[in-house]
Amino acid sequence: MKKSKINSNTLLLIITIVLFVVMYGAGCAVYSNKGFTHLQTLLNIFITNAGLICVAAGMTCVMLTGGIDISVGSCVAMYCMFLAVGMQAKEDGGWGMSSPVLMLLVLIIGIVFGSVQGYLIAYLDIQPFIVSMAGLFFGRGMTAVISNQQVDIQEPLFKAISQLRIYMPFGIGAYVNKKGKLMVPYISVGVVVALLVVVVIYLMLKYTKFGRSIYAIGGNQQSATLMGLNVKKVKFMTYILSGFLTAIGGICFCLNTMNGNTQQAIGLEMDAISSAVIGGTLLTGGVGNVIGTLFGVMINGTISSLVKTNGKLDSSWPNVITAILLCFFILLQAVFAKMKEAKK
Amino acid sequence: MENNLVLSMRGISMTFPGVKALDNVDFNLKKGEIRALMGENGAGKSTLIKCLTGVNKFEAGEIHVDGIEGPIVNKDTMDAQKKGIATVYQEVNLCPNLSVAENLFIGREPMTKIGTVDRKTMNKKAAGLMKELELDIDVTQNLEEYSLALQQMIAIARAVDMKSKVLILDEPTSSLDDREVEMLFKMMINLKNQGVGIIFVTHFLEQVYAVCDGITVLRNGTLVGEYTVEELPRVKLVAAMMGKDFDDLASIKPESSGDLTHAPLEIEAKGLSHSGTIKPFDLNIHKGEVVGLTGLLGSGRSELARVIYGADKAQTGTIKVDGKEVKIHTPIDAMNVGMGLLPDDRKAEGIVGDLSVRENIILAMQAKLGIFKRIPMQKQIEIADKYIEMLSIKTASRETLIKQLSGGNQQKVILARWLATNPDFLILDEPTRGIDVGTKTEIQKLVIKLAGEGKSLIFISSEIEEMLRTCNRMAVLRDGEKVGELSAEEMSQEGVMKAIAGGGEAHE
Known part of the structure; x- marks a missing residue:
């Protein structure tokens, strides 16, 4: 038997990372005059996508079991609106609540939302697509029920958290801008949270019983049952996890946009799914990991950033490029699967 | 427990709606014994196993396992596993995307103090287990990196x-x-x-004699007997499985027209094979001849037919139809050279339940013509009526949905479908399975009539009498290989059984 040191799944991850590096490198080469080489440009991609990273991490776990959760985008919109209206002063039609209480409530709602979806999917055996589609309509609908206007957030504490800059230690990547001012690159609180989520989920997937059970179920649900795993419970827990991470993502997203409106985060679920797929997660489950997903998000972010930096291209171009990348990665996965089969 | 028994099942009975699946069956297994559980399809092998592993609930009887006080009843496979009864299925029930070590230990992984999976210890233990079983496997690799056989062994190791x-x-x-x-x-x-x-369940006789110490035979849900391998030579085993007392087999006079080996050749297959299902075989079929394929279930009867028909693409060999060499890659190629196949699983491969009798009949004709050449309605009606009458298909009308017909009549509709394409060569795979005796005889007569019109046929059936009545010649299959042929003179129940059983005394 021939044994390859690198299996095809690792190879997919490497391709994703290489693609990101090449893409970003090309951007640096072409747009060096527009400041693309500054570290801050890279960090801005993180800052813009902090919410998406959290949501996509949850989506990755769900997809690893072979499921899907398309409710996440409208849930994020719902949480943003909830936070915005909640913090609005009573005289302006809001609820006048403090931001820590609201954030805690959002996390609780996320868990409840996830457990309802998880119960329907895991214990009543309903298709995840249909269940989360109901979740999608609910979230989008509730957003408008809470308020159908754009509500900006003025609450001082939330604003302070939003504007808090965490500078790079030792002034890494510092540069002097055109006005002669020294700029030290920074990240936002959301980025710290998102990276923490990625690390925790990575370790959870790799080293805990729960994490390994997720992979086992995605690999072969029937086998997992026969090997004595509590498949239903693990699936249930996975959707709760996704709901919770979506709530965290919603808060991060809100910290970035500082408002709630009905058109927010439309299609975010698709961004999360495509990031996971580009990062090497199979829709059929069992293969993939959250590091890949992180790079998936970064690739999508880089594309948007490049198009924005160019300035002349239509803002719809990122979608087209993402589509091409998706096809490319799906094709790669299919080719690897065929190669595996041929080897037998 | 007595006599060194590790497992003893007594008087197990169980009914499925309308069928007595197991009737008072005993099964005994000694420590360090490999015992084959044999029987034809529907004998009750799987049901017995499922009763043991807790998948099915049995109604009467007791199961005793060594070391456990009193009779046991397993709630499910997990429960059975806890009591020391493990099952490894035909398809590997492991997770291909996890490492070998994880597959061995999932659900009972060694843990570290902080509650995470202790991969180091797990890998070490797994490697030790592999070494003990003399398997050369790197336990950190994903399961899917290994061949099916090794995966099977890993499942056993688990x-x-x-x-x-x-x-x-x-x-x-x-x-x-x-x-x-x-x-x-x-x-x-x-x-x-x-x-x-x-407990070794298999269809392959060779393997039984290669590795087993004892044999338990079931038939129609009852116990035929528990034997040692020495007591039960092949021929007797086959007789026991098929339910014929070997000594008083009455020979049945064939109704068919005997030797046709001088007629011109219709099909000339040379060295056809498909890896994993059928080893290379030669087969000649003359015009107007009915050739029977015989062998136990899983011996490669259907698989041989599928290769000729292109349902499984032949990987080696050539095939001549009417003296001309043809390439058959798909069933459409086969249809275009005048072949037809009546599959054995008519529910899955044959009928289209939501189409009418007429539509089902013209289906193959339409496929042959291509989807753009529509057959005029008038002609469709003509054809449908012709075959409904010819095969006396009992249906309310030609527009009745086929799923409302009885099994036997469905079978006739599918037969009509192939007859409508006017094939020169027709393969019938278990055309009489699950239908009543009257219809069986009709179909047998029709086969002989078709042959009389100069068509060539392959006839596959598990019932030897039926084969003797309809076939001019028989090819014998065993363990995925064509092992011999029986001419018209050699065809008798006894001869066929000897040939199926093989092992020296058959016509190799």
Whole structure:
């Protein structure tokens, strides 16, 4: 038997990372005059996508079991609106609540939302697509029920958290801008949270019983049952996890946009799914990991950033490029699967 | 327990709606014994196994396992596993995307102090287990990196490490090649020497005699007998499985027209094969001849037919139709040279339940013409009526949905479908299975009539009498290989059974 040191799944991850590096490198080469080489440009991609990273991490776990959760985008919109209206002063039609209480409530709602979806999917055996589609309509609908206007957030504490800059230690990547001012690159609180989520989920997937059970179920649900795993419970827990991470993502997203409106985060679920797929997660489950997903998000972010930096291209171009990348990665996965089969 | 028994099942009975699946069946297994559980399809092998592993609930009887006080009833397979009864199925029930070590230990992984999976210890233990079983496997690799045979053995290793006393191997060899089967046998004997009792379910007679100590035969849900291998030579085993007392087999006079080997050739297959299902075979079929394919279930009867028809693409060999060499890659190619196939699983491969009788009849004709050439309605009606009358299909009208017809009549509709394409060569795979006696006779007569019109046929059936009545010649298959042919003179119940059983006395 021939044994390859690198299996095809690792190879997919490497391709994703290489693609990101090449893409970003090309951007640096072409747009060096527009400041693309500054570290801050890279960090801005993180800052813009902090919410998406959290949501996509949850989506990755769900997809690893072979499921899907398309409710996440409208849930994020719902949480943003909830936070915005909640913090609005009573005289302006809001609820006048403090931001820590609201954030805690959002996390609780996320868990409840996830457990309802998880119960329907895991214990009543309903298709995840249909269940989360109901979740999608609910979230989008509730957003408008809470308020159908754009509500900006003025609450001082939330604003302070939003504007808090965490500078790079030792002034890494510092540069002097055109006005002669020294700029030290920074990240936002959301980025710290998102990276923490990625690390925790990575370790959870790799080293805990729960994490390994997720992979086992995605690999072969029937086998997992026969090997004595509590498949239903693990699936249930996975959707709760996704709901919770979506709530965290919603808060991060809100910290970035500082408002709630009905058109927010439309299609975010698709961004999360495509990031996971580009990062090497199979829709059929069992293969993939959250590091890949992180790079998936970064690739999508880089594309948007490049198009924005160019300035002349239509803002719809990122979608087209993402589509091409998706096809490319799906094709790669299919080719690897065929190669595996041929080897037998 | 007495006599060193590790498992003893007494008087197990169970009914499925309308069918007595098991009737008062006993099964005994000794420590360190490999016992084959044999029987034709529907004999009750799987049902018995499922009763043992807790998948089915039996109504009467007792199960005793060595070391456990009193009779046991298993709630599910997990419960059975806890009591030391492990099952390894034909298809590998492991997770291909996890490492070998994880597959061995999932659900009972060694843990570190902080509650995470201790991969180091797990890998070490797994490697030790592999070494013990003399398997050269890197346990950190994903399971899917290994061949099916090795995966099968890893599944067994998992079962064994759960400290099983009884290991059930349910047709573990059906997708393995000879060398892999050897490896598996080595492992089985290794386990047997460690005192594990093994129940081996298989269709392959060779394998029974290669590795087993005892044989238990079931037929129609009842116990035929428990034997040692020495007591039960092949021919007697086949007789026991088929329910014929070997000594008083009455020979049945064939109704068919006897030897046709001087007629011109219709089909000339040379060295056709499909890896994993059928080894290279030669087969000639003359015009107007009915050739029967005989052998036990799983011996490659249907598989041989599928290769000729292009349902499984032949990987080697050539085929001549009417003296001309043709390439058959798909069933459409086969249809275009005048072949037809009536598949054995008519529900899955034959009928289209929501179409009418008429539509089902013209389906193959339409496929042959291509989808753009529509057959005029008037002609469709003509054809449908012709065959409904000819085969006396009992249907309310030609527009009745086929799913409302009885099994036998559905079978006739499918037969009509192929007759409508006017084939020169027709393969009938178990055309009489599950239909009543009257219709069976009609179909047998029709086969003989078609042959009389100069058509060539392959006829596959599990019922030897039926084959003797309709066939001019028989090809014998065993373990995925064509092992011989029986001419009209050699065809008798006794001769056929000897040939099926093989082992020296057959016509090799």
